[in-house]
Amino acid sequence: MAGNSFGKAFKITTFGESHGKGIGAVIDGCPSGIPLCEEDFAEDMARRRPGRTPLDTPRSETDGVEILSGVFEGLTTGTPIALFIRNQDVKSEPYEILRTLFRPGHADYAYYKKYGHFDFRGGGRSSARETAARVAAGVVAQKILAPLEIQITAYTLEMGGIRAEHIDFDAIHENPFYCPDMAVVGKMKEVLSRAREAGDSIGGIVEVRTTGCPAGLGEPVFDKLSADLAKGVMSVGAVKGVEIGAGFESAKRKGSQNNDPITPAGFKTNHAGGILGGISNGNDIILRAAVKPIPSIMIEQETIDREGSPARLKLEGRFDASAVPRAVPVLKAMVAIVVADHYLRFKSIS
Amino acid sequence: MAGNSFGKAFKITTFGESHGKGIGAVIDGCPSGIPLCEEDFAEDMARRRPGRTPLDTPRSETDGVEILSGVFEGLTTGTPIALFIRNQDVKSEPYEILRTLFRPGHADYAYYKKYGHFDFRGGGRSSARETAARVAAGVVAQKILAPLEIQITAYTLEMGGIRAEHIDFDAIHENPFYCPDMAVVGKMKEVLSRAREAGDSIGGIVEVRTTGCPAGLGEPVFDKLSADLAKGVMSVGAVKGVEIGAGFESAKRKGSQNNDPITPAGFKTNHAGGILGGISNGNDIILRAAVKPIPSIMIEQETIDREGSPARLKLEGRFDASAVPRAVPVLKAMVAIVVADHYLRFKSIS
Amino acid sequence: MAGNSFGKAFKITTFGESHGKGIGAVIDGCPSGIPLCEEDFAEDMARRRPGRTPLDTPRSETDGVEILSGVFEGLTTGTPIALFIRNQDVKSEPYEILRTLFRPGHADYAYYKKYGHFDFRGGGRSSARETAARVAAGVVAQKILAPLEIQITAYTLEMGGIRAEHIDFDAIHENPFYCPDMAVVGKMKEVLSRAREAGDSIGGIVEVRTTGCPAGLGEPVFDKLSADLAKGVMSVGAVKGVEIGAGFESAKRKGSQNNDPITPAGFKTNHAGGILGGISNGNDIILRAAVKPIPSIMIEQETIDREGSPARLKLEGRFDASAVPRAVPVLKAMVAIVVADHYLRFKSIS
Amino acid sequence: MAGNSFGKAFKITTFGESHGKGIGAVIDGCPSGIPLCEEDFAEDMARRRPGRTPLDTPRSETDGVEILSGVFEGLTTGTPIALFIRNQDVKSEPYEILRTLFRPGHADYAYYKKYGHFDFRGGGRSSARETAARVAAGVVAQKILAPLEIQITAYTLEMGGIRAEHIDFDAIHENPFYCPDMAVVGKMKEVLSRAREAGDSIGGIVEVRTTGCPAGLGEPVFDKLSADLAKGVMSVGAVKGVEIGAGFESAKRKGSQNNDPITPAGFKTNHAGGILGGISNGNDIILRAAVKPIPSIMIEQETIDREGSPARLKLEGRFDASAVPRAVPVLKAMVAIVVADHYLRFKSIS
Secondary structure (H helix, E strand, O other), rough: OOOOOEOOOOEEEEOOOOOEEEOOOOOEEEOOOEOOOOHHHHHHHHOOOOOOOOHHHHHHHOOOOOOOOOOEOEEEOOOOEEEEOOOOOOOOHHHHHHHOEEOOOHHHHHHHHHHHOOOOOHHHHHHHHHHHHHHHHHHHHHHHHHHHEEEOOOOEEEEEEEOOOOOOHHHHHHHOOOOOOOHHHHHHHHHHHHHHHHHOEEEEEEEEEOOOOOOOOOOOOEEHHHHHHHHHOOOOOOEEEEEEEOHHHHOOEHHHHHHEEEEEOOEOOOOOEEOOOEOOOOOEEEEEEEOOOOOOOOOEEEEEEOOOOEEEEEOOOOOOOHHHHHHHHHHHHHHHHHHHHHHHHOOOOO | OOOOOOOOOOOEEEEEEOOOOOOEEEOOOOEEEOOOHHHHHHHHHHHHHHOOOOOOOOOOOOOOOOOOOOEEOOOEOOEEEEEEOOOOOOHHHHHHHHHHHHHOOOOHHHHHHHHOOOOOOHHHHHHHHHHHHHHHHHHHHHHHHHOOOOOOEEEEEEOOOOOOOOHHHHHHHHHHOOOOOHHHHHHHHHHHHHHOOOOEEEEEEEEEEEEEOOOOOOOOOOEOOOHHHHHHHHHOOOOEEEEEOOOOHHHEEHHHHHHOOOOOOOOOOOOOOOOOOEEEEEOOOOEEEEEEOOOOOOEEEEEOOOOOOOOEEEEOOOOOOOOHHHHHHHHHHHHHHHHHHHHHHHHHHO | OOOOOEOOOEEEEEOOOOOOOOOEEEEEEEEEEEOHHHHHHHHHHHHOOOOOOOOOOOOOOOOOOOOOOOEOEEEOOOOOOEEEEEEEOOOHHHHHHHHEOOOOOHHHHHHHHHHHHOOOOOHHHHHHHHHHHHHHHHHHHHHHHHHHHHEEEEEEEEEOOOOOOOOOOOHHOOOOOOOOOOHHHHHHHHHHHHHOOOOEEEEEEEEEEEEEOOOOOOEEOOOOHHHHHHHHHHHHOEEEEEEEEEHHHHHHOOHHHHHHOEEOEOOOOOOOOOOEEEEEOOOOEEEEEEOOOOOOOOOEEEEEEEEEEEEEOOOOOOOEEEOOOOOOOHHHHHHHHHHHHHHHHHOOOO | OOOEEEOOOOOOEEEOOOOOEEEEEEHHHHEEEEEOOOHHHHHHHHHOOEEEEEEEOOOOOOOOEEOOEEEEEEEEOOOEEEEEEEEEOOOOOHHHHOOEEOOOOOHHHHHHHHHHOOOOOHHHHOOOHHHHHHHHHHHHOOOOHHHHHOOEEEEEEEEOOOOOOOOHHHHHHHHHHHHOOOOHHHHHHHHHHHHHOOOOEEOOEEEEEOOOOOOOOOOOOOEEEHHHHHHHHHOOEEEEEEEEHHHHHHHOHHOOOOOOOOOEEOOOOOOOOOOEEEEOOOEEEEEEEEEEEEEEOOOOOEEEEOOOOOEEEEEOOOOOOHHHHHHHHHHHHHHHHHHHHHHHHHHHHO
8 A cells, every 4th residue: 555655744755767768756835936956966966976985886977857747947836746866777687586585684574575566676665776866855854954953963073883972064065974073073084985895785873963943843642753753764774773862772771860941942862862752942943864784795605495495695786885975965965855844834823 | 852653654643641531543555445433442552551460550451442543444544543541540640750850861851951841750651651542543553564464572672681582473462561472471570570669670681573574675775674673663752772683793793704695485484584785585574673671660860950969869759670471562563564565565666 | 445535735534434433524724823712603603503594304412523633822823723523313223324316416326236234324424423523623724814804705695596696795595595685585495395295395595605715826737726626515415516717608708708807907707707817816706606406305216125026115214305505604614625725825825 | 845646535646747757646545345447448548548539630649558456356455546557659859849848838947847847848847748647547436426327428419519419328429529529520520621731629518417416416615526527527628628427508597497497207397417516416516617729739829938938839740720539538538537436435424
């Protein structure tokens, strides 16, 4: 049953597969009068693209976003904005082996059980390529938020066990890992290189901060801002955990440590991560997502074929040793989409 | 804008406040022909109720669930099942101070900013009492799942920093903390007592396991089973983090460690927590939620009043030193609701 | 699958059966700060109640609406408003015959085919009693619209073939049929009496006018104001047709006759019924609904039993010779609900 | 707020404008394993296309449907099916006058009031061209229904006051008006020619019959099959009225005339139009829609400009004297979409 739409006031519907014609999104609910052109997408799309660094596998897409509808004379019209990113580098031969074998850690087995028939090339719909549509939609969300001075910043907090110790927003785009602490970039590179040489992959943690968000966003008790953020972020394939503010750390704390004292000048601390009772409180919204190591590794693995017989699988070809840096723009986009959706929902009652 | 419904095929809508007439849920989409009576709710409702243990604050509700509609001659009819739990112990005098002061860590400030006018008594709609409706709805969800041999089990994995080292399902209901490891129950009790004596509170981690779930549940790319679980669980007031399978631990792993090898007899490990590509893979579904320490503490705190002036607040009266045990049946209910919803959604296409 | 909710920003979920404990509605999305008390419901509920006129079958419900949640100190809080109307006059013995026989023109046969198990007493969920919840929800919708000077007026345009020739709003509540033309009330009464004596029933047409609605409501291309009005109105059991503005008459017209010329002072005519391209244009919104004759007649009819064997059915007991007058407040409520929903949706983008 | 999606289990989202890059639909919820190729769309798309008959204005689109996603090796995969129909004949110069003037009977005025900024060329999003996406989506819906032997047939019941007296399915595609009665085709042609010569347009009535639909489809009380059909049909721009079965005629009937007697062999009559209590009863589902005369006429009309000053408008260029024949495949598509959606929703509970 239909599950490819997200959001209620700012609603996105995505489509497309890794090795089909392309990837796209339809955005429904974007207000009219917002300036939007195809160049607006370039920066965020480039950040998501593989092949950015010498450590990445090259995939030659330029990932230009074509606006198919919803914009007239440079401004949105309030009607659906359809975005399309054509696939360009789609050799499917390397994937013939996946016609019979399931890749461990990937969606193949589950897709086969659910759909019977599925596009196995490069993961098809379950490929990380699907997130290109999310990044594109996130650009539009940020176009709504920017004039309100609501700003979303995302970065690699941790990769391969190496954690940023300081958060310097200026550093983020000074290194290929989107790490906010230049002091640990070298170590991250080393860990990544080592994994890569071993044909292995590493995971990490992405943090997303939303600044400038007014108090009042979020619709209890189910469409809490925190709940929709959790859904949006957990719906990204590589994510296996999400936490807000102190998150799992708060499980170890006392109430007297975890509560944020309120003063006339604002909250003294921000263990709540900017959300109380599911509603933004005006503080920065802080969210972290656990990104698992990419399951595609160049090491031989145990698996079965469609008939259930045992098999060995050793993947070859394209290879990223970590999804973490590429997840940064994707998670930024998802947070932007949720915040824009809730901003428009909030407006309807205020 | 409307945010009090959850689920698409098995859809619940809840209502009610802590100190209003009561708390309720309307369940829409429950198939017809399922046996259901008011006694069915007693067990799970009792587990959620405060005042179960000598350590809890007594609140004298028996929390009987009244079925207002949708059941005829002992069987569901496929029409909406309305459930109502009348509030009985609703002295509102102790809450008069909240007419002006915001409790740190609670929703008061955010509700005031969003709604202007809100029921401040005991947290009103943002009270943990709201979860009574979730537990009731979860009972109906489990009535759908039980004949399919899909079983949900929840327990306190960690409280106040004390973590269960073994998972023994039989132990769970042998102790008031729903801890699956009797060996650590004593320590949990000690930590809780100490916090209580200090007027403080402690957090913890609840784990929920779903066994017997067939492969195929979950609707990518947004209504992934993992994404809806994350939303359902994060929508519970006290929860600040959620993870599936290896979760945040997977951020530190290599792909070769994190992938679950597939054999003719099934998956060799379950780091994926039973979900691949957002779809159940037939393995146990494993989820953990971080529960923050209850913000209501008996220690004086810094806050402001509605005019923004500084104030000191020292709460008195009812007091639970931890929400963790009570969160166990609530999170079990939320998982049951998500799984039932996805089971019915799955059926529509198979 | 869940189908008992309606609306997106102002969302209602109804529950309850004719001979169960009662009928209710949960309203989600009502803004905070709106004055609301139980007395507010009395007038519209009384208009829907059977037994208003000497011609009606008495059913002794007073149909008091109990507010279960969402109102605090006389004002809505922005949280769900649960409304409950307890059934009082619910003798179920007369309905035992329906355990086996299907009433022609009623939902019995379809419910049996769909649900297998259903509450057959008085039609259960398919009873016109279900509309009590709609009327109650409509009162809340009107509470939102009234300060905006958006006014909904409904009346019996035609009954038993007798049609009002003039529309005088003042006349509507001067007669038990809610007919806006006192000159034809006598004839309506005569036709109704004759049908009643024959044990038969008559249908009619209800017209609903919304005045004061600003231009801009409606969300093309599917959630057009006209489309949502059509759905809301057609979802009322007795309704078999709906038209907007010139409606079916426009099928016989030329474009030059049907277009409404636009002048600086507004539209010269209103064949569009206040809606262009699915969006309100500032003109009065005019809608008509065809209400079928009540299928419960005291004349023997041909039917079958649950096993498919032929049978004869002659109903006895309660009897209304026409649903038309009682449909008037119900259709007013549905239009109010749709307009309130679209008003709140419109606000989110403006 | 987002209003461009329709359906819950079989959900379509459409996008595109008359004079933008093209028109498209994303279908979410189509089961996997259904054969689908681009040729499948040709027949229905051709039927919707203008320029089919010598009486129509030529618009040279071939309206080929491109499948952008969701199909692999000739079969649907259960993932979103994106369809795109590129606009080819999009001279926008003739529309420059609409930058300032509102066309009476069109959406221009309402769009301006709602969105401020809108694509006025050929009506933009409010153009009948938008229905191309509906027809394409309807083809997919019919692919689901055909193997179940659920068949949708649509035809012109009335045009310009000329009504078919017999319904002969074989005749429908033997004439350019999709009239099921060859005996009145000549008169229809005459009326249409006369209107055309006068620069005027005519309306009509389209009837849609669904045969082979099993009992049980429809989700009371709001998502009744009848209610969703009404919404789907009324969401088509040119439609101003919709009725099911006896429809408005039932308003004039007695219950004894309108009820359909039930016999072991089925219903004796079908005044209910195949729907009882909002649920299909196994009989043919019969629906009629009133299609207004196209507002674009070549006769000078009174209007205003964006500043509110009076103006005269005489349209030139493209011109269809009636939308009725082209509405036939559109309304067939909408009925197919609703029935497919409800078929999948029904399956989830049975």
